[in-house]
Amino acid sequence: YFIVKGLNMKKYIPNILTTYRIFVALLIPFLFFKGQYNTLSILFVIALLSDLFDGYLARKWNVISIYGKMADAIGDKLLALSASTTFIIAINKNFIITLILEFIIIIINCTKFIASGNLKNREFNKNKSSIYGKIKTVFLFISLFIGFISYKYSSFSKLILPFIIITAIFQVITAINYAIRKED
Helix, strand or coil, rough: CHHHHHHHHHHCCCHHHHHHHHHHHHHHHHHHHCCHHHHHHHHHHHHHHHHHHHHHHHCCCCCCCHHHHHHHHHHHHHEEEEEEEHHHHHHHHHHHEEEHHHHHHHHHHHHHHHHHHCCCCCCCCCCCCCHHHHHHHHHHHHHHHHHHHHHHHHHHHHHHHHHHHHHHHHHHHHHHHHHHCCCC
């Protein structure tokens, strides 16, 4: 299965899902401010779900790649930053909390990666996310999803701040964990 004219597509599917998330992240502000709410809703939900499946499928099918690992992290951050920035402008200013904390996590990760010599040695597969980072990402995406649907259905807006607070707690825990942990 997943074979197209002798090409084993299985090995590309996780990277396609990851790349899709990057593509959607770039489209979020454009589609949102152009009023393409229904299109964006579908693309956004698929992007959130793609984060659940890309790594799982890569491990299950044993097709883990350096591109996949790097693009997954970039896709997650880009989706979070793009949606947070758009939502700060259009929906709820409290998303500034998630945006600032996500930038702090990016700075910590980049600083540690460069300081570790992994960039110089081209060892891109040594940075591993922690369980805190995974939990943080789940809550961040839930917060963004709630923010997104609250634009159309205002009854969801009362859930935004509690989820932003929970997300912020996990972002702080993640930032501390990444700052103090020793590299493999």
